[in-house]
Protein backbone atom coordinates (compact mmCIF):
# COMPACT_ATOMS: atom_id res chain seq x y z
CA UNK A 1 0.00 0.00 0.00
CA UNK A 2 1.16 3.47 -0.86
CA UNK A 3 0.81 6.12 1.81
CA UNK A 4 -2.52 7.84 1.85
CA UNK A 5 -2.95 11.58 2.02
CA UNK A 6 -6.09 13.58 2.66
CA UNK A 7 -6.83 15.91 -0.24
CA UNK A 8 -9.35 18.69 -0.63
CA UNK A 9 -11.11 19.24 -3.89
CA UNK A 10 -14.23 20.49 -5.56
CA UNK A 11 -15.79 22.16 -8.54
CA UNK A 12 -14.67 25.43 -10.13
CA UNK A 13 -17.10 27.87 -8.53
CA UNK A 14 -16.65 26.46 -5.02
CA UNK A 15 -20.24 25.34 -4.49
CA UNK A 16 -19.09 21.72 -4.23
CA UNK A 17 -16.26 20.93 -1.80
CA UNK A 18 -15.03 17.61 -0.49
CA UNK A 19 -12.14 15.89 1.24
CA UNK A 20 -10.89 12.44 0.36
CA UNK A 21 -8.16 10.04 1.46
CA UNK A 22 -6.13 8.81 -1.50
CA UNK A 23 -2.86 7.14 -2.37
CA UNK A 24 -2.41 9.34 -5.42
CA UNK A 25 0.53 8.01 -7.40
CA UNK A 26 -1.28 6.57 -10.39
CA UNK A 27 -4.40 7.95 -12.02
CA UNK A 28 -6.53 6.49 -14.77
CA UNK A 29 -7.30 8.03 -18.12
CA UNK A 30 -10.28 6.31 -19.69
CA UNK A 31 -11.28 6.44 -23.35
CA UNK A 32 -15.01 5.84 -22.92
CA UNK A 33 -17.44 8.21 -24.61
CA UNK A 34 -17.89 10.33 -21.50
CA UNK A 35 -14.35 10.36 -20.07
CA UNK A 36 -12.67 11.28 -23.33
CA UNK A 37 -14.95 14.31 -23.69
CA UNK A 38 -14.47 15.34 -20.10
CA UNK A 39 -10.72 14.77 -20.16
CA UNK A 40 -10.53 13.93 -16.52
CA UNK A 41 -7.98 11.86 -14.66
CA UNK A 42 -9.54 9.34 -12.30
CA UNK A 43 -8.61 8.15 -8.85
CA UNK A 44 -10.81 5.87 -6.75
CA UNK A 45 -11.53 5.79 -3.03
CA UNK A 46 -13.89 3.79 -0.82
CA UNK A 47 -17.00 5.85 -0.10
CA UNK A 48 -16.04 5.78 3.60
CA UNK A 49 -12.88 7.78 2.82
CA UNK A 50 -14.84 10.54 1.08
CA UNK A 51 -16.60 13.45 2.78
CA UNK A 52 -18.81 15.87 0.86
CA UNK A 53 -18.32 19.06 2.84
CA UNK A 54 -20.76 21.18 0.93
CA UNK A 55 -22.72 21.34 -2.28
CA UNK A 56 -25.05 18.33 -2.13
CA UNK A 57 -27.86 20.62 -3.29
CA UNK A 58 -25.76 21.94 -6.19
CA UNK A 59 -25.13 18.53 -7.73
CA UNK A 60 -26.94 17.29 -10.81
CA UNK A 61 -26.79 13.64 -11.69
CA UNK A 62 -26.09 12.32 -15.16
CA UNK A 63 -26.23 8.66 -16.10
CA UNK A 64 -25.59 6.75 -19.30
CA UNK A 65 -24.84 3.28 -20.60
CA UNK A 66 -25.45 0.75 -17.80
CA UNK A 67 -26.25 3.50 -15.30
CA UNK A 68 -23.95 2.03 -12.72
CA UNK A 69 -22.24 5.32 -12.00
CA UNK A 70 -23.75 8.54 -10.74
CA UNK A 71 -21.87 11.27 -12.63
CA UNK A 72 -22.40 14.32 -10.49
CA UNK A 73 -21.74 17.79 -11.78
CA UNK A 74 -22.18 21.26 -10.33
CA UNK A 75 -25.28 23.06 -11.55
CA UNK A 76 -23.50 26.40 -11.31
CA UNK A 77 -20.16 25.85 -13.07
CA UNK A 78 -20.74 22.48 -14.75
CA UNK A 79 -17.60 20.85 -13.41
CA UNK A 80 -17.78 17.19 -12.48
CA UNK A 81 -15.33 16.84 -9.63
CA UNK A 82 -16.41 13.36 -8.52
CA UNK A 83 -18.88 10.54 -9.09
CA UNK A 84 -20.32 7.66 -7.12
CA UNK A 85 -20.65 4.01 -8.01
CA UNK A 86 -19.83 0.47 -7.02
CA UNK A 87 -16.32 -0.92 -7.33
CA UNK A 88 -15.55 -4.31 -8.91
CA UNK A 89 -15.98 -5.83 -5.43
CA UNK A 90 -19.47 -4.31 -5.12
CA UNK A 91 -18.42 -1.82 -2.43
CA UNK A 92 -19.55 1.81 -2.61
CA UNK A 93 -16.77 3.72 -4.34
CA UNK A 94 -16.14 7.33 -5.21
CA UNK A 95 -14.42 8.30 -8.45
CA UNK A 96 -12.39 11.44 -7.97
CA UNK A 97 -11.37 13.81 -10.75
CA UNK A 98 -7.70 14.31 -9.85
CA UNK A 99 -7.72 17.56 -11.85
CA UNK A 100 -10.14 18.97 -9.25
CA UNK A 101 -7.90 18.35 -6.23
CA UNK A 102 -6.25 21.36 -4.61
CA UNK A 103 -2.49 21.62 -5.04
CA UNK A 104 -2.06 18.47 -7.13
CA UNK A 105 0.23 18.77 -10.15
CA UNK A 106 -1.32 16.15 -12.43
CA UNK A 107 1.70 16.31 -14.76
CA UNK A 108 3.67 14.60 -11.97
CA UNK A 109 1.30 11.64 -11.74
CA UNK A 110 1.64 8.33 -13.55
CA UNK A 111 -1.25 8.00 -15.96
CA UNK A 112 -2.57 4.53 -16.73
CA UNK A 113 -4.65 4.20 -19.89
CA UNK A 114 -7.85 2.19 -19.48
CA UNK A 115 -9.88 0.99 -22.44
CA UNK A 116 -13.29 1.89 -21.02
CA UNK A 117 -14.70 2.19 -24.53
CA UNK A 118 -14.52 -1.60 -24.89
CA UNK A 119 -16.25 -2.42 -21.61
Ligand SMILES: [Zn+2]
Nearest residue numbers: 011013074077
Ligand atom coordinates in the same frame (compact mmCIF):
# COMPACT_ATOMS: atom_id res chain seq x y z
ZN1 LIG B 1 -19.43 24.74 -9.25
